[in-house]
Structure formats: structure tokens, C-alpha cells
Amino acid sequence: MKAAGVDALWVSNPANVRALSGFSSGQDGKVLVTGGGATLYTDARYTVQAQEESQVPQVIARPPETYQDAAQKVQGARVGFEAEHLTVAGLEALREHWDAALVPTRGLVEGVRLVKSPQEVQAIREAQAVADRVFEEVRPMIRAGVRELDVALALELGLRRAGAEVGFDVIVASGPRGAMPHGVASERVIEDGDLVTIDFGARVNGYHSDMTRTVAVGTPSEELRRVYNAVLEAEEAAVAAVRPGAKTGELDALARGILEQHGLAEAFAHSLGHGVGLNIHEGPSLRKGSEDVLEPGMVVTVEPGAYLPGVGGVRIEDLVLVTEDGHEVLSRAPKERL
Numbered sequence: 001m002k003a004a005g006v007d008a009l010w011v012s013n014p015a016n017v018r019a020l021s022g023f024s025s026g027q028d029g030k031v032l033v034t035g036g037g038a039t040l041y042t043d044a045r046y047t048v049q050a051q052e053e054s055q056v057p058q059v060i061a062r063p064p065e066t067y068q069d070a071a072q073k074v075q076g077a078r079v080g081f082e083a084e085h086l087t088v089a090g091l092e093a094l095r096e097h098w099d100a101a102l103v104p105t106r107g108l109v110e111g112v113r114l115v116k117s118p119q120e121v122q123a124i125r126e127a128q129a130v131a132d133r134v135f136e137e138v139r140p141m142i143r144a145g146v147r148e149l150d151v152a153l154a155l156e157l158g159l160r161r162a163g164a165e166v167g168f169d170v171i172v173a174s175g176p177r178g179a180m181p182h183g184v185a186s187e188r189v190i191e192d193g194d195l196v197t198i199d200f201g202a203r204v205n206g207y208h209s210d211m212t213r214t215v216a217v218g219t220p221s222e223e224l225r226r227v228y229n230a231v232l233e234a235e236e237a238a239v240a241a242v243r244p245g246a247k248t249g250e251l252d253a254l255a256r257g258i259l260e261q262h263g264l265a266e267a268f269a270h271s272l273g274h275g276v277g278l279n280i281h282e283g284p285s286l287r288k289g290s291e292d293v294l295e296p297g298m299v300v301t302v303e304p305g306a307y308l309p310g311v312g313g314v315r316i317e318d319l320v321l322v323t324e325d326g327h328e329v330l331s332r333a334p335k336e337r338l
């Protein structure tokens, strides 16, 4: 906050509200951070929950009382707000109620969230372990004649039965649909010779897992197998290079270079990966040109892909913890060798 030139910070990003307070319904809360500490604001629907969960003092109020209470604490101060999250209406409300200079900030709390605490790593580890078990259970049903939607449903049911939440809409992209990196499950019936991309994750105590496996049904064409093996080579090389001090842009370049050697540069249509935590996508970003540097305690995905419109696609993704001396791969589901 000092570096950003603010005396206080009004936090409205739900994941940041949760990270700073422990309150799990961050979408219905705000946190005010001042030199005197942090305060959680939420409303009477959450009185008991906030008392149970919040590690900071709570004020139960609804706007405009929320703003009126906070007004006393920010009188005459320079107050940062989260430019990427506060709505225009939210900013107008602060202007109306506060005698304070309002300063746009970016990524202050997100910066603190880049390196996970041991408790956060444990939650991510548990989420991934559940996902691995569920994938093992569901793997046999990925065969010709089964709808993508039914595979997704089985994965979701498995996660819920295990006590986890479904982290994001399950991607099941078979055959030509595999060319869509975000091809959420459809009514398409899986066919013999398809590659099927499955990308899903669990959420435990608010923390996500993220893993992709591409599986073969019957014997895919030689072209698809060639693409699969190229993506696997890129993925394994990039995972092997994960260590403290590694520049994320260089990891992206490593994977991209391997795919380029296989004539698949254009087909790799997204970045190599991203951090995972309270949000499924958070920092650091493993993208082209990124200067982010890995540190122990970061949890990132490594997920190169190749997408060929009209033909199909492949993505292979592992969830990786950066350790003091290298990395630990948290996702354990086996990868196919084609």
C-alpha cells in the first residue's frame, strides 16, 4: 500500500476479500484495510458465518450504512480501490459518501496471493487428489457411444460425492470439438478414433485444482497421434524446467519452441499456463514475453495444446508446485503414451 501511495485500501474483489478475512462469501463482502488493520463488511444474512469464519473484525451493515461506517475510518485519507473490480456504480457510491481521495490500484492483494502458505498448498493438494481419484473412476466410461455431457456429469458427481465443489465448467471436447480450447461438454457422442480432451478441477476450502488429460478412443489417425506426442514432449519439457528463478515467459517459449519444431506453432493458441488458488486463473502468468519469476510456494499449471480446426485437438496439463529446489507435480493421473 505504501508503494502504491495509499493510506487505506477498499477491497471488493471476492477472492481478495476471502484471502484477507477468511470469509468464504467474498462476493457479498468488502474489506477495508487501514493502518489500524482490516475490517470485514457484510450484511445480516452472514452474521453467524462471518463470526465463525472471519479472522478480522466484522461490521454487519448494508449500503449506505456500510459506506457511512467506513467513512469515519477514511476521513481525509488516500484510499486505494481495485480498479479491475470496483464497478462504476461502486466508485460513485464511495465518492458520494467519503471525504477521501480515491486512487485506482491494480493487483495489490493479488501480489500477496502469488505465493501460497502451507495451508493453501494443502487445500490445493487435496483438491487435486480428489480430482485424480475421480478421473481414475471415470476413465473407463470415456469410450465410443458415450455423450460428452455424461462424462462431464460423472466427473461432477464424483467431485461432489467426495465433498468437493466443481471448480469450473467441465471441458470434454471430443473429435473435431477438440479444436476448441474451452469446449465445454456437449451432446456429441464420442466416436471410435477420437481424441477426447478432458479439463476439470475440484475446489476444496475455496482452492482449485486444474488438470487436463487427452485420451484416445480406439486408434486415432496418425496425424492426431503425431500432434499428441508433440504436445506431450512440450508439456514434459516445460514441467521439467519449473524451478525457483525460472522466468515464466521463458517456460512458455520452451514449450512453444518444441511445438514449432513439429510445425504446430500456430496451433498453440493460448498461453502455457497460469497460477491457481482461490481463482482458477491467477498470477503468475506463464505467457509469451512474461517477466514473472517463479518462487517457492507458487502453484502453476503447465498446459500446452494444439488445436486444428475441423480435425481435433490435444491439451495436456499438470498442476505444479514450485518447491525450494525445483518442483512437485501435484496432478498424478497417468498420461497416455500413443
Ligand SMILES: CSCC[C@H](N)C(=O)N1CCC[C@H]1C(=O)O
Pocket: 168, 169, 181, 182, 199, 210, 211, 212, 270, 271, 274, 280, 281, 301, 303, 317
Ligand atoms: C474456464 S477454466 C479453464 C481451465 C483450463 N485448464 C485453462 O486454464 N485453460 C484451457 C485453455 C487454456 C487455459 C486458459 O487460458 O483458459
